[in-house]
Amino acid sequence: xxxxxxxxxxxxxxxxxxxxxxxxxxxxxxxxxxxxxxxxxxxxxxxxxxxxxxxxxxxxxxxxxxxxxxxxxxxxxxxxxxxxxxxxxxxxxxxxxxxxxx
Amino acid sequence: xxxxxxxxxxxxxxxxxxxxxxxxxxxxxxxxxxxxxxxxxxxxxxxxxxxxxxxxxxxxxxxxxxxxxxxxxxxxxxxxxxxxxxxxxxxxxxxxxxxxxxxxxxxxxxxxxxxxxxxxxxxxxxxxxxxxxxxxxxxxxxxxxxxxxxxxxxxxxxxxxxxxxxxxxxxxxxxxxxxxxxxxxxxxxxxxxxxxxxxxxxxxxxxxxxxxxxxxxxxxxxxxxxxxxxxxxxxxxxxxxxxxxxxxxxxxxxxxxxxxxxxxxxxxxxxxxxxxxxxxxxxxxxxxxxxxxxxxxxxxxxxxxxxxxxxxxxxxxxxxxxxxxxxxxxxxxxxxxxxxxxxxxxxxxxxxxxxxxxxxxxxxxxxxxxxxxxxxxxxxxxxxxxxxxxxxxxxxxxxxxxxxxxxxxxxxxxx
Ligand SMILES: Cc1cc2nc3c(=O)[nH]c(=O)nc-3n(C[C@H](O)[C@H](O)[C@H](O)COP(=O)(O)OP(=O)(O)OC[C@H]3O[C@@H](n4cnc5c(N)ncnc54)[C@H](O)[C@@H]3O)c2cc1C
Numbered sequence: 001x002x003x004x005x006x007x008x009x010x011x012x013x014x015x016x017x018x019x020x021x022x023x024x025x026x027x028x029x030x031x032x033x034x035x036x037x038x039x040x041x042x043x044x045x046x047x048x049x050x051x052x053x054x055x056x057x058x059x060x061x062x063x064x065x066x067x068x069x070x071x072x073x074x075x076x077x078x079x080x081x082x083x084x085x086x087x088x089x090x091x092x093x094x095x096x097x098x099x100x101x102x
Numbered sequence: 103x104x105x106x107x108x109x110x111x112x113x114x115x116x117x118x119x120x121x122x123x124x125x126x127x128x129x130x131x132x133x134x135x136x137x138x139x140x141x142x143x144x145x146x147x148x149x150x151x152x153x154x155x156x157x158x159x160x161x162x163x164x165x166x167x168x169x170x171x172x173x174x175x176x177x178x179x180x181x182x183x184x185x186x187x188x189x190x191x192x193x194x195x196x197x198x199x200x201x202x203x204x205x206x207x208x209x210x211x212x213x214x215x216x217x218x219x220x221x222x223x224x225x226x227x228x229x230x231x232x233x234x235x236x237x238x239x240x241x242x243x244x245x246x247x248x249x250x251x252x253x254x255x256x257x258x259x260x261x262x263x264x265x266x267x268x269x270x271x272x273x274x275x276x277x278x279x280x281x282x283x284x285x286x287x288x289x290x291x292x293x294x295x296x297x298x299x300x301x302x303x304x305x306x307x308x309x310x311x312x313x314x315x316x317x318x319x320x321x322x323x324x325x326x327x328x329x330x331x332x333x334x335x336x337x338x339x340x341x342x343x344x345x346x347x348x349x350x351x352x353x354x355x356x357x358x359x360x361x362x363x364x365x366x367x368x369x370x371x372x373x374x375x376x377x378x379x380x381x382x383x384x385x386x387x388x389x390x391x392x393x394x395x396x397x398x399x400x401x402x403x404x405x406x407x408x409x410x411x412x413x414x415x416x417x418x419x420x421x422x423x424x425x426x427x428x429x430x431x432x433x434x435x436x437x438x439x440x441x442x443x444x445x446x447x448x449x450x451x452x453x454x455x456x457x458x459x460x461x462x463x464x465x466x467x468x469x470x471x472x473x474x475x476x477x478x479x480x481x482x483x484x485x486x487x488x489x490x491x492x493x494x495x496x497x498x499x500x501x502x503x504x505x506x507x508x509x510x511x512x513x514x515x516x517x
Contacts, residue, residue, distance in 0.1 A: 010204065018184060058223070065251070
């Protein structure tokens with residue numbers, strides 16, 4: 001994609017200008033596209049296979065929390081309901097003490 | 103296209119200090135951060151211990167960085183967040199940078215660039231562990247983000263591999279949050295983290311530290327169910343028969359940090375084999391004209407106070423940069439150094455206030471740090487202890503020496 005095309009795309013939908021995965025340069029817009037596709041996927045590994053966030057140098061160290069937040073928001077669930085591969089492969093196990101008090 | 107004297111990439115403590123320092127020298131400065139907020143990794147470091155050298159106070163990470171953001175706000179530095187540098191090209195008299203953000207694609211020109219992009223953590227890919235790939239393997243920094251920023255628990259019972267500072271801090275944090283930290287396993291015979299963190303994060307919470315131990319296997323299909331640990335010998339080979347299986351739901355890795363230098367790679371900037379950051383002279387200019395480096399992108403610092411100091415060196419020098427020929431000589435070291443920064447001295451630049459940062463290769467007690475020029479000792483400094491995890495810094499004045507391109511500057515550590 002040329003810079004002009006990309007600029008136009010971002011002007012239509014600013015989510016394409018929000019880089020979530022820095023290593024592979026993947027925008028929030030591209031992740032939302034995968035979620036809005038006919039067969040949406042909500043597991044981290046599946047998103048990784050389709051759009052590639054987390055495939056780079058940091059192996060998702062920086063972006064997996066952000067990707068999880070995007071998935072949870074889109075699905076309308078809590079982040080701990082987003083899993084790695086299937087229902088059983090939970091990433092997060094509930095609130096911290098501080099969060100419970102809030 | 104907007105033009106600037108100094109463009110700083112990275113809005114952590116190093117980048118902010120660089121921007122403020124460059125502004126003080128009357129430069130027109132632009133600061134680019136890709137995350138939503140300035141502050142870098144300190145945003146998630148809610149423990150205290152920051153600023154002991156700079157402010158003589160024990161601040162939390164966010165408090166420390168807040169002070170610098172306040173300073174920045176009093177300048178006319180233009181700072182943008184959620185902005186990503188997608189390309190840099192060298193042009194006449196400087197560089198053009200292509201930026202991507204929610205407003206679209208734009209270009210700016212910078213006479214100089216300061217790289218302050220911080221570091222990233224080594225991952226499971228870089229340590230050899232056999233077995234399955236279940237959920238529940240985290241780097242310590244990611245675990246820290248889940249706990250401190252999202253308020254979510256990544257584990258109830260875990261094993262920590264590696265004794266880096268972030269892992270030690272997370273051992274304490276997770277324990278305070280009610281999780282069980284079974285132990286910290288370090289493959290080397292000495293810890294990688296600061297002594298103060300070993301004491302305050304492990305000893306004070308009765309968390310065992312197993313030196314010369316590593317994790318050899320991971321078990322579990324969906325979520326991690328157990329790990330196997332074993333003792334290693336001096337050659338780092340597994341000692342047969344010492345293997346032990348530990349049930350836990352997470353493996354947290356604190357196996358080191360690496361300077362983040364994608365931008366430097368794209369510009370073919372030579373990196374130092376030991377620091378993994380760019381090679382620089384005493385002005386913190388890389389081997390590419392007009393491109394400076396500082397903070398954890400230059401070398402992994404253990405204290406943020408040094409990061410701010412380094413940021414100031416880079417920012418100030420970037421602001422006063424004039425494209426004139428450099429005369430570089432190497433600073434040579436004996437085999438007792440893990441690394442030094444800077445690696446070179448430009449004898450055409452000021453040489454009266456050179457700051458040298460170094461780490462020793464192993465523990466030393468009662469040692470002498472010696473600087474000699476062409477065989478003549480010009481400075482010595484005594485150290486009661488030198489430990490690789492604890493970086494040291496010294497000031498060096500070479501203005502009284504007659505230096506030329508064939509001068510030999512040598513640093514030695516005498517036992
Ligand atoms: C978990 C942890 C605990 C620590 N504990 C202590 C402690 O107790 N006491 C202490 O003194 N020090 C501590 N430190 C060290 C200190 O926090 C770091 O040394 C310091 O934050 C490094 O600052 P920096 O600006 O170089 O990097 P960072 O803080 O990492 O900032 C780099 C910034 O650059 C941005 N960036 C990177 N690439 C780009 C790009 N291409 N475009 C735009 N922006 C980019 C990043 O988003 C980030 O905001 C700790 C560090 C960590 C990680």
